Amino acid sequence: MSALLIISSKKGNYMTLKSSERKSGNLVLPGERLGVIEEFIPDSGTYVKDGVIYSKLVGRALMDLLSRRVSVYPLASEAAVPKVSATVIGQVYNGQSDSAIVRIFKIGQKKLSGIFTGILHISDVQEKYVKSMNDVCKPGDIIRAKVISDKNQIYHLSTKDKNLGVVYAFCSRCSNLLEPGRHEMVCPKCGNVERRKIALDYGRTDV
Amino acid sequence: MSEKPEKLIDKKGLRLDGRKPDELRPIKIEVGVLSNADGSAYIEHGKNKILAAAFGPREMHPKHLTLPDRMVLRCRYHMAPFSVQERKSPAPSRREIELSKVIREALEPAVFVEYYPRTGVDIFIEVLQADGGTRCASITAAALALADAGIPMRDLVAACAAGKVGDTVVLDLMDTEDKVGSADVPVAIMPNLNAVTLLQMDGILTFEEFERAVDLAIEGCKKIYAVQKEALKARYMAVKQEEEVEE
Numbered sequence: 001m002s003a004l005l006i007i008s009s010k011k012g013n014y015m016t017l018k019s020s021e022r023k024s025g026n027l028v029l030p031g032e033r034l035g036v037i038e039e040f041i042p043d044s045g046t047y048v049k050d051g052v053i054y055s056k057l058v059g060r061a062l063m064d065l066l067s068r069r070v071s072v073y074p075l076a077s078e079a080a081v082p083k084v085s086a087t088v089i090g091q092v093y094n095g096q097s098d099s100a101i102v103r104i105f106k107i108g109q110k111k112l113s114g115i116f117t118g119i120l121h122i123s124d125v126q127e128k129y130v131k132s133m134n135d136v137c138k139p140g141d142i143i144r145a146k147v148i149s150d151k152n153q154i155y156h157l158s159t160k161d162k163n164l165g166v167v168y169a170f171c172s173r174c175s176n177l178l179e180p181g182r183h184e185m186v187c188p189k190c191g192n193v194e195r196r197k198i199a200l201d202y203g204r205t206d207v
Numbered sequence: 208m209s210e211k212p213e214k215l216i217d218k219k220g221l222r223l224d225g226r227k228p229d230e231l232r233p234i235k236i237e238v239g240v241l242s243n244a245d246g247s248a249y250i251e252h253g254k255n256k257i258l259a260a261a262f263g264p265r266e267m268h269p270k271h272l273t274l275p276d277r278m279v280l281r282c283r284y285h286m287a288p289f290s291v292q293e294r295k296s297p298a299p300s301r302r303e304i305e306l307s308k309v310i311r312e313a314l315e316p317a318v319f320v321e322y323y324p325r326t327g328v329d330i331f332i333e334v335l336q337a338d339g340g341t342r343c344a345s346i347t348a349a350a351l352a353l354a355d356a357g358i359p360m361r362d363l364v365a366a367c368a369a370g371k372v373g374d375t376v377v378l379d380l381m382d383t384e385d386k387v388g389s390a391d392v393p394v395a396i397m398p399n400l401n402a403v404t405l406l407q408m409d410g411i412l413t414f415e416e417f418e419r420a421v422d423l424a425i426e427g428c429k430k431i432y433a434v435q436k437e438a439l440k441a442r443y444m445a446v447k448q449e450e451e452v453e454e
Contacts, residue, residue: 030361031360031397057354057359076246078357112265113243113244113265115266117266153325
């Protein structure tokens with residue numbers, strides 16, 4: 001971002017006299033005019049109406065005069081919906097033997113004000129064969145997963161990675177936080193032994 | 208306050224609160240006042256005090272209200288029981304339900320609803336103190352709350368009313384003028400796109416008076432837009448400075 005700013009401020013002096021009043025790096029608001037399509041290629045954070053480029057976000061206008069692109073770098077916390085390849089954190093809501101429903105409450109670093117519902121199918125849990133969803137997660141667990149598909153707005157999740165999987169698991173007998181043992185999860189309170197597909201940083205992340 | 212004043216406009220042509228016919232009430236706006244909402248704004252428009260909060264985009268509840276091709280905008284305009292002289296029942300009245308719809312429809316053209324299909328955005332508008340022109344002040348605040356929530360918008364929406372008091376067309380009616388006066392014309396515009404998103408009228412106006420009222424209201428909206436812009440910029444200038452301190 002800063003590199004862009006330098007380029008444009010250097011070139012801006014003699015390349016375009018007109019855009020001097022619309023300086024790069026300016027704070028812009030939705031609906032603010034950024035230029036016309038003859039002078040810039042509209043990029044992220046902008047929209048075009050009747051040949052005029054406007055901002056659609058609150059942010060900083062970045063005008064790259066070398067590649068002739070104009071974009072708006074958002075300053076307001078961006079509206080977040082799960083996208084393919086995004087890492088999400090959610091709570092297991094309902095488990096069946098072949099899939100689990102996950103209530104996503106965090107996308108990347110952004111905590112949502114509501115929730116989105118995702119599905120973790122047993123075939124997307126691990127590379128190797130998994131016999132039952134009960135060996136992966138149980139209702140109430142907090143899991144980290146990756147979105148692999150958002151077709152028809154159904155978010156399919158996957159935990160096929162070392163740092164994906166359950167980050168907090170609770171004993172199904174006494175609801176105490178489970179501790180990872182050598183192969184299984186152990187409840188420090190009642191000694192119950194359960195199985196989970198845990199993430200590498202199990203029990204050590206902030207949710 | 209409840210008794211009817213004899214004259215709404217005195218011999219000098221000034222109104223009850225000493226304003227000229229084409230003068231707005233003082234406006235103060237603050238953006239990002241609520242930490243639990245995705246976006247929020249607070250407006251003081253004369254004696255009106257209104258809080259607006261926006262949440263989303265998020266999964267809709269109940270789910271059957273979702274639309275497959277667009278985001279659903281939901282709006283709740285509500286007046287606090289203590290917002291008016293006589294206690295108002297906190298239950299949503301017929302008027303509040305209608306105003307919720309009117310405000311939603313005034314904001315909808317400004318939002319890129321097609322970007323987030325099958326989701327919903329909730330806007331909550333709480334009137335803490337009312338003194339005429341709450342629907343316009345609500346639209347002004349709600350548009351800022353949406354922008355603060357980071358929802359892509361074509362433009363901000365600014366709203367202002369004009370009306371007829373006695374024989375003169377005046378800008379920005381307050382409560383007494385609204386009740387005793389003979390007409391009220393609320394207008395909301397998208398200032399950069401030069402588009403009207405709300406136009407209502409109650410009362411009787413001649414064609415000339417109506418045109419004059421709309422022109423006056425649009426001028427008022429443009430002044431309000433300037434305040435809106437300043438408030439939003441003030442909020443994000445502050446954010447930027449905080450970031451620099453952290454670095």
